[in-house]
Amino acid sequence: MNWLKLLRYDIRSGLLRWRYLAVPLLFCIPCFYNWIQIQNAGCVGTWMDYLVGCFKGILPVASMADFEFPILWFLVMAGCLFLNLDYPLNDLTDAGQQIIVRCRNKKAWFLSKCVWSLLSTTVYVILGSVTAFAFAVFSGGSTDLNITCDVMQKALGIFCLTNPGAAQTLLVGVILPYFTLAAVNMLQLALSLVVKPIISFLTCVCLLVASLFYSSPYFIGNGAMAARSGILIDGLLDPLPIALACAGIMILSIAIGMIRFNRMDHLRWEE
Amino acid sequence: MKSTLRSELYKALTNKMLYIAIAIGLAFWAMDVMENQEKIKFFDETLQWAVNSGLPIGTGHEGYSLFFLWSGLAPQTKGANLFYTVWPVFAAMAYGWSYSDERRSGVYNQIAARTSAMRYYISKYIAVFVSGGLAVAVPVLLGLLANAMFVPYAQVVQGLGAVTNINFLSELYYTAPWAYGLIWCGVTFLCGGTAACLCFVVGTSLRYSVMVILTPYAMFVAIDALTNSLRASILKNVRLILSPLRLVWSSPGWANPEWWVFLMLALLTIFSFGIGYWQVVKHELA
Numbered sequence: 001m002n003w004l005k006l007l008r009y010d011i012r013s014g015l016l017r018w019r020y021l022a023v024p025l026l027f028c029i030p031c032f033y034n035w036i037q038i039q040n041a042g043c044v045g046t047w048m049d050y051l052v053g054c055f056k057g058i059l060p061v062a063s064m065a066d067f068e069f070p071i072l073w074f075l076v077m078a079g080c081l082f083l084n085l086d087y088p089l090n091d092l093t094d095a096g097q098q099i100i101v102r103c104r105n106k107k108a109w110f111l112s113k114c115v116w117s118l119l120s121t122t123v124y125v126i127l128g129s130v131t132a133f134a135f136a137v138f139s140g141g142s143t144d145l146n147i148t149c150d151v152m153q154k155a156l157g158i159f160c161l162t163n164p165g166a167a168q169t170l171l172v173g174v175i176l177p178y179f180t181l182a183a184v185n186m187l188q189l190a191l192s193l194v195v196k197p198i199i200s201f202l203t204c205v206c207l208l209v210a211s212l213f214y215s216s217p218y219f220i221g222n223g224a225m226a227a228r229s230g231i232l233i234d235g236l237l238d239p240l241p242i243a244l245a246c247a248g249i250m251i252l253s254i255a256i257g258m259i260r261f262n263r264m265d266h267l268r269w270e271e
Numbered sequence: 272m273k274s275t276l277r278s279e280l281y282k283a284l285t286n287k288m289l290y291i292a293i294a295i296g297l298a299f300w301a302m303d304v305m306e307n308q309e310k311i312k313f314f315d316e317t318l319q320w321a322v323n324s325g326l327p328i329g330t331g332h333e334g335y336s337l338f339f340l341w342s343g344l345a346p347q348t349k350g351a352n353l354f355y356t357v358w359p360v361f362a363a364m365a366y367g368w369s370y371s372d373e374r375r376s377g378v379y380n381q382i383a384a385r386t387s388a389m390r391y392y393i394s395k396y397i398a399v400f401v402s403g404g405l406a407v408a409v410p411v412l413l414g415l416l417a418n419a420m421f422v423p424y425a426q427v428v429q430g431l432g433a434v435t436n437i438n439f440l441s442e443l444y445y446t447a448p449w450a451y452g453l454i455w456c457g458v459t460f461l462c463g464g465t466a467a468c469l470c471f472v473v474g475t476s477l478r479y480s481v482m483v484i485l486t487p488y489a490m491f492v493a494i495d496a497l498t499n500s501l502r503a504s505i506l507k508n509v510r511l512i513l514s515p516l517r518l519v520w521s522s523p524g525w526a527n528p529e530w531w532v533f534l535m536l537a538l539l540t541i542f543s544f545g546i547g548y549w550q551v552v553k554h555e556l557a
Contacts, residue, residue: 026493029493029496029497029500030496030500032500033499033500033503036500036503036504037503040503064347064348064349067352069352069356071492071495071496071499071516072496072499072500074356074492074496075492075493075495075496078492082485082489085481085482085485086477086478086479086481086482089479089481090478090479196481197479197481198360198364198480198481198484198485199291201360201481201485202295202357202360205356205357205360206353206357209352209353209356209357210349210353212352213349213352
């Protein structure tokens with residue numbers, strides 16, 4: 001069976017699901033909070049202000065006394081993990097068993113799930129961006145691809161002194177969060193073949209929470225935190241090591257997942 | 272009823288997932304104990320230095336005592352932060368998945384045919400509540416006891432502790448801290464049980480057990496984020512704690528008087544019990 005046919009099947013049954021409609025609702029919560037903060041600060045937010053607000057995170061933690069858990073950031077990150085958790089496993093215990101037997105290619109099945117995971121993350125980020133766009137439009141803001149330094153400082157608490165430009169803003173607000181989410185999702189997919197799915201979810205959540213305490217590119221959640229980006233604030237994290245770390249985690253996860261999946265007996269997989 | 276309940280409790284308390292949940296929770300509390308040990312070491316060194324330098328400083332541990340550093344008040348260490356970020360998952364993974372699992376596998380039909388759907392449901396509800404409560408409360412209690420082995424005990428001086436008169440049993444915290452700590456472990460048990468029972472809300476609509484386990488957590492995180500957002504606008508004047516995710520902190524930064532804590536737990540319990548009852552009793556074959 002052609003690998004593309006498998007992917008087409010995954011797109012049809014894994015991406016066209018009702019639950020994706022919940023993503024805009026989920027992004028509405030941080031957007032609403034940012035809208036209130038922007039109103040209170042007396043500013044007008046742009047599209048990118050709202051999007052950067054969704055992936056704001058927290059500044060590097062100097063002491064535990066200053067630590068405040070960023071629940072809105074966590075909601076956005078864990079929401080994506082939750083969304084992507086069950087489809088590959090559901091498929092493995094359902095039609096997937098027949099498909100693997102007929103196509104006689106376990107690698108193709110697993111690679112198709114990896115591509116599906118990337119596509120699902122893409123859809124998640126796109127839906128989030130569209131929600132932020134809608135908020136910017138309906139709140140009377142602009143659809144500019146630049147951030148507003150006033151909004152960053154007064155409403156979001158990110159002390160950004162100069163506007164980094166549209167390309168750099170896209171990197172902070174869209175591309176790096178996308179890479180981070182894609183890497184965490186891939187890790188979750190690989191781990192769910194090794195340990196119980198709930199343990200794989202917990203591991204990824206713990207990695208995200210651990211990244212709140214350690215401001216390092218090797219703690220994976222930092223890439224999706226605008227408040228720790230060296231592009232917005234001088235001296236903080238450089239985007240290149242973050243992107244490399246995410247790529248490394250993705251490649252490693254695919255390799256581990258594929259080795260594990262090749263060796264396991266998928267017919268005895270417990271639901 | 273008695274035999275059904277006994278069998279459900281036996282299944283709940285002897286299943287592997289309960290012990291895994293407790294073990295992971297204990298691992299996080301072990302991190303908390305280690306971090307507190309570091310704090311105490313640092314404090315003792317500073318105190319020694321101050322005494323040697325002849326500085327006019329007291330030798331008490333009031334600011335670094337057990338009930339001052341205890342993360343049951345509000346997470347103060349990385350380990351406790353991790354635990355209190357995911358505690359509803361521990362509660363639900365203990366036994367919360369069993370109801371949907373048994374309905375999908377057909378075990379439910381066998382049991383319901385021999386006893387009654389109502390008896391089965393109530394027994395299952397109690398078993399899920401107890402196991403969920405234990406999965407959260409046991410690590411908190413053992414964490415407190417483990418901390419007590421390393422962190423010196425001193426009665427917290429009024430005005431120094433994080434608990435104020437808007438918090439749960441605040442007077443007891445300053446007069447009988449051990450009683451306060453144990454009572455709070457009991458409240459944590461109730462919180463864990465309540466969270467675990469929210470698994471009944473989804474019934475059999477989710478096919479994979481992991482999604483059932485994550486349902487209470489997803490609900491709590493969404494409510495927390497929503498109330499956090501609304502506090503900036505229409506709920507600006509509400510001083511009560513609204514997030515069930517932070518209900519397990521005895522000093523969550525918002526008012527949590529006794530009546531409010533129990534009211535929230537009761538409402539959540541009624542909500543999950545009501546939906547589960549409706550599914551089981553009114554739609555037996557669903």
